[in-house]
Amino acid sequence: MMLLYNLGVRLYYLAVYIASFFNKKAKLWITGRKNQTVIRCQDSIWFHFASLGEFEQGRPVLEKMREQHPGRKIVVTFFSPSGYEIRKNTPLADAVYYLPLDTPANARNFIDAIQPTLAVFTKYEYWYHYFKALHQRNIPLYIVSGIFRPKQVFFKWYGGLHRKMLTFVSHFFLQDERSTQLLQAISITNTTVSGDTRFDRVWANAQSPRDLPVIKNFINGKNAFVCGSTWPEDEKLLAVLVAAYPDWKFVIAPHEIGEEKISRLLSVLPQGTAISHSELVKQVDTYSQQHDILIIDNIGMLSSLYQYGRIAYIGGGFGAGIHNTLEAAAFGLPVIFGTNYQNFKEACDLIALRGGFSISNETELIATAKRLTDDAAFYEQSSATAKRYVDEQKGATEKILKLITV
Structure with missing residues (x-):
């Protein structure tokens, strides 16, 4: 399964690379990763978001972390150009990057560079090598506003690698009880039903x-x-x-x-x-x-x-x-x-x-x-x-x- 996962990651990269010759988003996805230089830091707090929507969803947690720990470096990563290009200059972070492709070497090098003391991923985005590298270094990894559905690969007979990925997570903060029950069925019990942080974000926006x-x-x-x-x-x-x-x-x-x-x-x-x-x-x-x-x-x-x-x-x-x-x-x-x-x-x-x-x-x-x-x-x-x-x-x-x- 690991061979198939690694092959799938590289085939995805190849598909985006080919698309980059005629698709603007794909070109940004490729060139953004190729041209970025990750600056080394120490004891950072790492937030990862798939795209702009997940950034807005996790933003209340990011803002509070920034407020409560003003002396700590905040590193933000995005998978998608639609998140990175719009929020690359956000004052909520000290550094914003594209997440390098999920390979063992990229995961090791990126985590060695930013040296996080904890990582927060919002809703989804499950990357095996990044999760494993964090786990091996005893760096806590939290999923916030997580939500699971029965049709996801974690709950299929062929989802063994993805289920193993979940064991690298320190704690899941979930949107609903149904997600808790699904995870319990595969022996994942380190969960809390906290709700969806998007409600905090949209409520605050509506107030002012x-x-x-x-x-x-x-x-x-x-x-x-x-x-x-x-x-x-x-x-x-x-x-x-x-x-x-x-x-x-x-x-x-x-x-x-x-x-x-x-x-x-x-x-x-x-x-x-x-x-x-x-x-x-x-x-x-x-x-x-x-x-x-x-x-x-x-x-x-x-x-x-x-x-x-x-x-x-x-x-x-x-x-x-x-x-x-x-x-x-x-x-x-x-x-x-x-x-x-x-x-x-x-x-x-x-x-x-x-x-x-x-x-x-x-x-x-x-x-x-x-x-x-x-x-x-x-x-x-x-x-x-x-x-x-x-x-x-x-x-x-x-x-x-x-x-x-x-």
């Missing part, structure tokens, strides 16, 4: 969101749909929603903001009704009356956009899976999303509580929106439910920090 006067002026006191991390499949449906709600404003933040992607989005929307954020900031006074749709063509605004909305549509539900529903729910926005949400506990919870709604086609989207916009009592109940759900689930960070020894 960034002021966005351009967005406020664009909406101009009207009702607004805020559509976050949308993909082409979502945007086809949103074009129908736009036509059904001519008196509403729409703020659409597509998942990918390249020029080609923005042009494609514009092509499915009614002509003359949409403007990009970069164009909007160049205009004055009358722009809020000239356009009904605002396309966010930058990164970093989405979590604060929801404060100006009344209903949220969250993208990704017709692809690999929905994006962050909690950022919107924290502001009391009912959330609508596609059909692929089953692996996201918070989405399942919101549906059960009637603070979230899954739709599979334009008919269901219009029907759901109509009920939320026409039935004031139903809307208020859904809005209050979404907000209360976030309020009641926060507190994971405090539970985790009580048990982590630095």
Whole structure:
């Protein structure tokens, strides 16, 4: 199994390398690792995140660690360019790197260079050689906001190597009891159900969101749909929603903001009704009356956009899976999303509580929106439910920090 694992890692590298000749993200993945120099340090605290979403999820723990141990070096690593490129200059870390490929030599060299006294991985990202190297050096390794599902390789008959990987973890801080039971079934008992640190992050953001006067002026006191991390499949449906709600404003933040992607989005929307954020900031006074749709063509605004909305549509539900529903729910926005949400506990919870709604086609989207916009009592109940759900689930960070020894 070890031979297959090592072969799989190298084949993945080869596939990304080939893709790098025509894919920007793949090129960043390759060149970022090739060009980086890891600076040696001592007694660091190492945080690893798969991507930007996991960074935001683990950020409350990172912030508290930084606050409580101001003299310690913080090293942050990312697997994905979408995390590294956006957070490479974060003031929360003394050094930010791409995680080198998971080989025995890379793991030894990287850990020898940063010399961590503990490591914190968020949600997932299980790398055998890094975990083994930490274990061999008696460096505590913590998983925060961990969540497990029966279909994962750890619980398959052929998952022996991956189960061994879990034995290298010092403690698992899990999102739910179901994950505890799954781990217990394979004799992993060093667990605590602490909840999901994302609730702490989105709750804090909702208490003091960034002021966005351009967005406020664009909406101009009207009702607004805020559509976050949308993909082409979502945007086809949103074009129908736009036509059904001519008196509403729409703020659409597509998942990918390249020029080609923005042009494609514009092509499915009614002509003359949409403007990009970069164009909007160049205009004055009358722009809020000239356009009904605002396309966010930058990164970093989405979590604060929801404060100006009344209903949220969250993208990704017709692809690999929905994006962050909690950022919107924290502001009391009912959330609508596609059909692929089953692996996201918070989405399942919101549906059960009637603070979230899954739709599979334009008919269901219009029907759901109509009920939320026409039935004031139903809307208020859904809005209050979404907000209360976030309020009641926060507190994971405090539970985790009580048990982590630095």
